[in-house]
Amino acid sequence: MIDLTVIWACIIGFAIIAYVVMDGFDLGIGILFPFFKVGQDRDTAMNSIAPVWDGNETWLVMGVGGLFAAFPLAYAIILPALYAPMIAMLLGLVFRGVAFEFRWRDPAHRAFWDTAFTTGSVIATFAQGIALGALLQGITVEGRSYAGGWWEWLSPFSLLTGVGLLIGYALLGACWLNWKTEGGLQRQTVTYAGRLGIGLLIMIGVISLATLRLETQYYQRWLSFPGVVATAQVPLATLIVTFLFYRSLRVKRDVQPFFWALSLFGLCLVGLGVSIWPDVVPARVTIWEAAAPVRSQLFMLVGAAIMVPMILAYTAWSYWVFRGKVGTEGYH
Amino acid sequence: MDAIILARAQFAFTVSFHFLFPAFSIGLASYLAVLEALWLKTGKGVYANLFRYWLKIFAVVFAMGVVSGIVMSYQFGTNWSVFSDKAGPVIGPLMAYEVLTAFFLEAGFLGVMLFGINKVGRKLHFVATLAVALGTFISAFWILSVNSWMQTPVGYEVGANGQFLPGPSWLTIIFNPSFPYRLFHTVLAAYLTTAFIVGAVGAWHLLKDRSNPGARKMFSMAMWMAAIVAPIQIFAGDMHGLNTLEHQPVKVMAMEGHFQSHPNGAPLILFGIPNSAEQRVDYAIEIPKASSLILKHELDAPLKGLDTVPQADRPPVGIVFWAFRVMVGIGFAMLGIGLLSLIARWRKALYDWPLLHRFAVLMGPSGLIAVLAGWIVTEVGRQPFTIYGLLRTAQSASPLDAPAVASSLLAFVIVYFTVFGMGIWYLLHLMKKPPEAHETPPSDAPIRSAGITPAPAIIEGASA
Numbered sequence: 001m002i003d004l005t006v007i008w009a010c011i012i013g014f015a016i017i018a019y020v021v022m023d024g025f026d027l028g029i030g031i032l033f034p035f036f037k038v039g040q041d042r043d044t045a046m047n048s049i050a051p052v053w054d055g056n057e058t059w060l061v062m063g064v065g066g067l068f069a070a071f072p073l074a075y076a077i078i079l080p081a082l083y084a085p086m087i088a089m090l091l092g093l094v095f096r097g098v099a100f101e102f103r104w105r106d107p108a109h110r111a112f113w114d115t116a117f118t119t120g121s122v123i124a125t126f127a128q129g130i131a132l133g134a135l136l137q138g139i140t141v142e143g144r145s146y147a148g149g150w151w152e153w154l155s156p157f158s159l160l161t162g163v164g165l166l167i168g169y170a171l172l173g174a175c176w177l178n179w180k181t182e183g184g185l186q187r188q189t190v191t192y193a194g195r196l197g198i199g200l201l202i203m204i205g206v207i208s209l210a211t212l213r214l215e216t217q218y219y220q221r222w223l224s225f226p227g228v229v230a231t232a233q234v235p236l237a238t239l240i241v242t243f244l245f246y247r248s249l250r251v252k253r254d255v256q257p258f259f260w261a262l263s264l265f266g267l268c269l270v271g272l273g274v275s276i277w278p279d280v281v282p283a284r285v286t287i288w289e290a291a292a293p294v295r296s297q298l299f300m301l302v303g304a305a306i307m308v309p310m311i312l313a314y315t316a317w318s319y320w321v322f323r324g325k326v327g328t329e330g331y332h
Numbered sequence: 333m334d335a336i337i338l339a340r341a342q343f344a345f346t347v348s349f350h351f352l353f354p355a356f357s358i359g360l361a362s363y364l365a366v367l368e369a370l371w372l373k374t375g376k377g378v379y380a381n382l383f384r385y386w387l388k389i390f391a392v393v394f395a396m397g398v399v400s401g402i403v404m405s406y407q408f409g410t411n412w413s414v415f416s417d418k419a420g421p422v423i424g425p426l427m428a429y430e431v432l433t434a435f436f437l438e439a440g441f442l443g444v445m446l447f448g449i450n451k452v453g454r455k456l457h458f459v460a461t462l463a464v465a466l467g468t469f470i471s472a473f474w475i476l477s478v479n480s481w482m483q484t485p486v487g488y489e490v491g492a493n494g495q496f497l498p499g500p501s502w503l504t505i506i507f508n509p510s511f512p513y514r515l516f517h518t519v520l521a522a523y524l525t526t527a528f529i530v531g532a533v534g535a536w537h538l539l540k541d542r543s544n545p546g547a548r549k550m551f552s553m554a555m556w557m558a559a560i561v562a563p564i565q566i567f568a569g570d571m572h573g574l575n576t577l578e579h580q581p582v583k584v585m586a587m588e589g590h591f592q593s594h595p596n597g598a599p600l601i602l603f604g605i606p607n608s609a610e611q612r613v614d615y616a617i618e619i620p621k622a623s624s625l626i627l628k629h630e631l632d633a634p635l636k637g638l639d640t641v642p643q644a645d646r647p648p649v650g651i652v653f654w655a656f657r658v659m660v661g662i663g664f665a666m667l668g669i670g671l672l673s674l675i676a677r678w679r680k681a682l683y684d685w686p687l688l689h690r691f692a693v694l695m696g697p698s699g700l701i702a703v704l705a706g707w708i709v710t711e712v713g714r715q716p717f718t719i720y721g722l723l724r725t726a727q728s729a730s731p732l733d734a735p736a737v738a739s740s741l742l743a744f745v746i747v748y749f750t751v752f753g754m755g756i757w758y759l760l761h762l763m764k765k766p767p768e769a770h771e772t773p774p775s776d777a778p779i780r781s782a783g784i785t786p787a788p789a790i791i792e793g794a795s796a
Binding site for chain 2: 051105296
């Protein structure tokens with residue numbers, strides 16, 4: 001029999017990937033925003049994501065909503081454990097979300113909302129990175145609830161993953177703008193992409209090594225024979241993708257660097273999966289322990305099976321409508 | 333203060349702020365769809381202009397609704413984790429359906445609705461507007477189903493680990509006893525909220541210039557809504573109240589201020605000051621036996637009071653009592669302005685009666701206030717339970733220390749008042765501008781950067 005719990009773990013994994021793929025670059029543009037010239041450059045950067053950011057962010061709601069529905073116990077443990085970073089993320093998202101509209105409303109307030117856009121994006125990204133780190137390093141669970149304090153998430157490791165995600169999203173943002181813009185702004189973002197790529201690689205290396213020391217489970221997964229033969233492919237693939245990323249940047253491709261950068265993220269998520277599978281609260285609670293009953297899973301699966309393909313279809317259509325460079329005839 | 337009170341304050345604060353935006357945008361999305369349909373059908377420029385005028389406002393309201401809504405999807409977990417663990421198997425899937433069928437639909441088509449008219453053409457653009465309007469309604473459907481299940485829980489089983497588990501039929505859970513009434517009442521409330529804001533904006537501009545065609549059209553449309561929907565809403569509210577009497581009689585006792593049982597017909601307390609300590613309503617102005625007449629349709633029908641309910645199971649009476657009167661009072665004021673507008677139309681003075689216009693301006697925020705008051709009645713009236721009769725609020729909260737909840741509450745208060753305060757200021761600013769013959773497209777910026785102003789195409793269509 002097919003295990004519904006595994007299917008639901010895959011669906012939520014998919015939502016997280018979709019979120020990182022889609023919202024990563026628009027948070028990244030927020031992070032890089034202060035480095036763009038006021039006026040045309042900033043407007044273009046903003047406009048390249050204005051029609052799609054809302055849909056992108058909906059995957060975050062899908063991820064957490066799916067967790068609530070399919071793994072309520074995990075939802076009930078994780079969110080109190082990550083209380084401060086989650087509240088900070090939400091407040092960050094408030095600032096950056098309204099900035100899309102508000103910065104056009106009053107010229108005298110534009111500078112304020114530009115700052116709010118960046119601050120909100122940085123806080124939201126940093127908080128997501130910290131959340132990842134805090135989960136990986138392990139949270140205190142007793143019975144069916146979180147039993148740690150309200151600062152447990154704070155550690156050198158979680159700060160490290162926070163910085164790593166900031167660099168990663170900024171890289172995606174730079175690559176997106178390389179795709180969607182032209183002229184000076186594009187040249188600027190290509191330079192950033194090159195530097196951020198190096199930064200991300202360093203962070204991936206450091207965080208990966210640090211992760212191995214966190215739990216024996218992670219160490220054994222990655223380094224015990226014969227599993228190591230399979231797991232060693234992940235760092236190997238990372239090196240290959242990095243090479244392809246830099247080559248596509250050097251030959252001035254518009255679209256490819258973005259997808260290679262996404263592939264780097266994809267490999268990180270694969271690595272994450274290797275470390276924690278089949279846990280939903282890493283090293284604490286498995287997906288089967290946290291799973292909702294079959295009736296709940298089945299009822300939602302019907303909806304997901306029908307709706308997710310439709311969502312992907314009209315999301316793709318929406319991207320297609322706004323295809324091409326922002327600010328040229330191709331945009332139409 | 334203890335962590336539970338703080339967590340309740342935080343939920344009340346964030347959900348109240350959030351609720352204002354969808355209450356407005358559910359109606360506004362439908363209004364925009366109607367305007368665009370009328371434009372496509374008649375080709376009259378006034379509809380195109382009104383569409384663009386309100387689309388700019390919609391964009392700002394919707395953005396605030398989205399960001400305050402994301403907060404809500406996390407609040408259940410951050411602050412009410414025990415509730416989430418226990419109720420997740422039942423209400424989680426309903427909320428997942430809200431994301432799958434509503435949030436993505438709204439968000440996916442919003443970009444095209446706001447920025448895409450020149451790229452996809454008018455017909456496809458109308459489809460996008462319809463999709464957004466439909467999405468707002470579907471969203472209301474699911475979240476009100478969840479809320480109604482918490483009020484009138486049915487169709488569940490209790491698992492060995494204390495979780496509420498779905499029974500054999502999801503339809504029983506979704507269409508729980510209070511859901512149809514709550515859905516109808518709330519969606520009508522959203523339509524009325526929008527109608528009164530639109531009416532106030534129209535009236536405001538009529539007071540300055542009676543000849544403005546946009547102002548005349550929006551005022552007239554809004555007044556039709558008031559005249560037709562307000563009476564339906566009062567009827568729907570009555571039905572909802574009777575449903576509550578059947579399933580949550582204690583809530584009705586608090587709404588009515590009935591501390592004591594009345595075996596021979598209960599009085600309708602119009603006003604008074606509920607005094608929970610003394611178990612009576614001070615300075616009560618009451619109509620004898622009228623409450624029994626309304627609730628039981630019989631003058632001498634007995635009605636039980638809060639004295640039949642254990643102290644520990646009673647909701648706070650004062651706030652429920654007052655919020656209910658605010659809501660009902662506004663409902664009748666809405667009915668009144670609807671009737672006045674009919675008289676004005678009959679006398680052919682709809683656009684020439686400044687007193688009516690002033691009244692309409694005054695009533696602008698009335699829908700928002702009524703929606704909040706109604707929400708307070710139903711939510712506070714459910715206390716001291718989160719899942720009515722089954723799970724107490726005190727046993728639903730996350731294992732958090734008071735300082736953590738207090739800090740986050742403070743952060744929410746500061747950020748919400750700053751951000752949404754400015755947002756509301758921008759909205760008023762947009763509304764202060766009269767609708768003009770050549771309204772610019774929404775949020776002109778994102779298209780402007782494309783190097784082309786789409787206005788010609790739209791104006792071409794508008795004047796065709």
